[in-house]
Amino acid sequence: MIHIVYSTQHWIVPKIVIGILIVFLAAIIITEGMARVKVGEPFFKKPGKFFKDNCDYVKLGTLILFFGYIACLNVIGFTITSIIFVFLFNVLYAGTAPKSLLISILIAVISSVVIAVMFGVIFNITLPSGICTIPFP
Numbered sequence: 680m681i682h683i684v685y686s687t688q689h690w691i692v693p694k695i696v697i698g699i700l701i702v703f704l705a706a707i708i709i710t711e712g713m714a715r716v717k718v719g720e721p722f723f724k725k726p727g728k729f730f731k732d733n734c735d736y737v738k739l740g741t742l743i744l745f746f747g748y749i750a751c752l753n754v755i756g757f758t759i760t761s762i763i764f765v766f767l768f769n770v771l772y773a774g775t776a777p778k779s780l781l782i783s784i785l786i787a788v789i790s791s792v793v794i795a796v797m798f799g800v801i802f803n804i805t806l807p808s809g810i811c812t813i814p815f816p
Contacts, residue, residue, distance in 0.1 A: 688805055740771050756812035757799075761791035 712722040748764040755763075769783035798804045800815050 756809035757806035
Protein backbone atom coordinates (compact mmCIF):
# COMPACT_ATOMS: atom_id res chain seq x y z
CA MET A 680 0.00 0.00 0.00
CA ILE A 681 1.25 3.47 -0.87
CA HIS A 682 1.42 5.90 2.05
CA ILE A 683 0.84 9.54 1.06
CA VAL A 684 1.29 12.42 3.48
CA TYR A 685 -1.50 14.92 2.82
CA SER A 686 0.65 18.01 3.33
CA THR A 687 3.16 16.90 0.67
CA GLN A 688 0.94 15.15 -1.87
CA HIS A 689 1.43 17.95 -4.41
CA TRP A 690 5.04 16.71 -4.91
CA ILE A 691 4.08 13.25 -6.22
CA VAL A 692 3.66 14.20 -9.88
CA PRO A 693 6.81 16.39 -10.06
CA LYS A 694 8.89 13.47 -8.75
CA ILE A 695 7.41 11.20 -11.42
CA VAL A 696 8.07 13.80 -14.14
CA ILE A 697 11.66 14.32 -12.96
CA GLY A 698 12.23 10.55 -13.11
CA ILE A 699 10.87 10.40 -16.65
CA LEU A 700 13.02 13.37 -17.71
CA ILE A 701 16.14 11.69 -16.31
CA VAL A 702 15.37 8.56 -18.36
CA PHE A 703 14.88 10.72 -21.49
CA LEU A 704 18.14 12.57 -20.80
CA ALA A 705 20.01 9.26 -20.54
CA ALA A 706 18.41 8.09 -23.80
CA ILE A 707 19.45 11.29 -25.59
CA ILE A 708 23.04 11.04 -24.31
CA ILE A 709 23.32 7.39 -25.33
CA THR A 710 21.82 7.82 -28.81
CA GLU A 711 23.88 10.96 -29.54
CA GLY A 712 27.05 9.27 -28.28
CA MET A 713 26.43 6.14 -30.35
CA ALA A 714 25.80 8.26 -33.46
CA ARG A 715 29.14 10.02 -32.90
CA VAL A 716 30.96 6.69 -32.46
CA LYS A 717 29.49 5.43 -35.77
CA VAL A 718 31.04 8.35 -37.67
CA GLY A 719 34.39 7.95 -35.91
CA GLU A 720 34.14 10.71 -33.31
CA PRO A 721 34.52 10.23 -29.54
CA PHE A 722 31.41 9.36 -27.49
CA PHE A 723 31.66 12.65 -25.55
CA LYS A 724 32.56 15.57 -27.76
CA LYS A 725 34.17 18.80 -26.55
CA PRO A 726 31.42 21.39 -26.35
CA GLY A 727 31.44 24.32 -28.71
CA LYS A 728 29.97 27.77 -28.15
CA PHE A 729 27.30 27.89 -25.46
CA PHE A 730 25.03 30.17 -27.50
CA LYS A 731 24.71 29.83 -31.24
CA ASP A 732 24.79 32.95 -33.35
CA ASN A 733 21.36 34.61 -33.47
CA CYS A 734 19.94 32.32 -30.80
CA ASP A 735 16.34 32.67 -29.63
CA TYR A 736 16.55 34.62 -26.37
CA VAL A 737 12.79 34.30 -25.82
CA LYS A 738 13.25 30.54 -25.40
CA LEU A 739 16.17 31.17 -23.04
CA GLY A 740 14.04 33.62 -21.05
CA THR A 741 11.26 31.04 -20.91
CA LEU A 742 13.64 28.44 -19.45
CA ILE A 743 15.01 30.89 -16.89
CA LEU A 744 11.51 31.95 -15.81
CA PHE A 745 10.33 28.33 -15.63
CA PHE A 746 13.18 27.26 -13.34
CA GLY A 747 12.78 30.44 -11.31
CA TYR A 748 9.07 29.67 -10.85
CA ILE A 749 9.82 26.17 -9.60
CA ALA A 750 12.52 27.48 -7.24
CA CYS A 751 10.24 30.15 -5.76
CA LEU A 752 7.08 28.08 -5.24
CA ASN A 753 7.94 26.73 -1.77
CA VAL A 754 9.71 29.91 -0.72
CA ILE A 755 7.07 32.50 -1.61
CA GLY A 756 3.88 30.45 -1.96
CA PHE A 757 1.72 29.36 -4.88
CA THR A 758 -0.59 32.33 -5.42
CA ILE A 759 1.93 35.18 -5.19
CA THR A 760 4.60 33.26 -7.13
CA SER A 761 2.09 32.44 -9.87
CA ILE A 762 0.97 36.07 -10.12
CA ILE A 763 4.57 37.27 -10.45
CA PHE A 764 5.71 34.66 -12.95
CA VAL A 765 2.56 34.63 -15.10
CA PHE A 766 3.00 38.41 -15.38
CA LEU A 767 6.68 37.99 -16.34
CA PHE A 768 5.82 35.32 -18.93
CA ASN A 769 3.19 37.61 -20.43
CA VAL A 770 5.65 40.52 -20.56
CA LEU A 771 8.23 38.26 -22.21
CA TYR A 772 5.81 37.24 -24.96
CA ALA A 773 3.52 40.29 -25.31
CA GLY A 774 5.96 43.14 -24.72
CA THR A 775 5.93 46.20 -22.52
CA ALA A 776 3.37 48.46 -24.16
CA PRO A 777 1.07 50.07 -21.53
CA LYS A 778 -2.00 48.17 -22.77
CA SER A 779 -0.06 44.88 -22.78
CA LEU A 780 1.16 45.47 -19.22
CA LEU A 781 -2.39 46.14 -18.00
CA ILE A 782 -3.70 43.01 -19.70
CA SER A 783 -0.74 41.01 -18.33
CA ILE A 784 -1.50 42.14 -14.78
CA LEU A 785 -5.18 41.24 -15.16
CA ILE A 786 -4.40 37.82 -16.61
CA ALA A 787 -1.81 37.09 -13.93
CA VAL A 788 -4.01 38.05 -10.98
CA ILE A 789 -7.28 36.55 -12.19
CA SER A 790 -5.85 33.26 -13.46
CA SER A 791 -3.66 32.69 -10.39
CA VAL A 792 -6.44 33.42 -7.89
CA VAL A 793 -8.98 31.30 -9.81
CA ILE A 794 -6.58 28.35 -9.96
CA ALA A 795 -5.66 28.71 -6.27
CA VAL A 796 -9.32 28.81 -5.22
CA MET A 797 -10.32 26.00 -7.57
CA PHE A 798 -7.58 23.61 -6.48
CA GLY A 799 -7.15 24.74 -2.87
CA VAL A 800 -10.82 25.15 -1.92
CA ILE A 801 -13.04 23.30 -4.37
CA PHE A 802 -10.81 20.25 -4.96
CA ASN A 803 -9.09 20.51 -1.53
CA ILE A 804 -5.63 19.90 -3.02
CA THR A 805 -2.63 21.24 -1.13
CA LEU A 806 -0.67 23.91 -2.94
CA PRO A 807 2.92 24.94 -2.20
CA SER A 808 3.01 27.39 0.69
CA GLY A 809 5.69 29.88 1.66
CA ILE A 810 6.23 33.19 3.36
CA CYS A 811 3.52 34.98 1.35
CA THR A 812 0.85 32.28 1.31
CA ILE A 813 -2.68 33.56 0.81
CA PRO A 814 -5.11 31.26 2.64
CA PHE A 815 -8.54 30.83 1.14
CA PRO A 816 -11.32 29.76 3.54
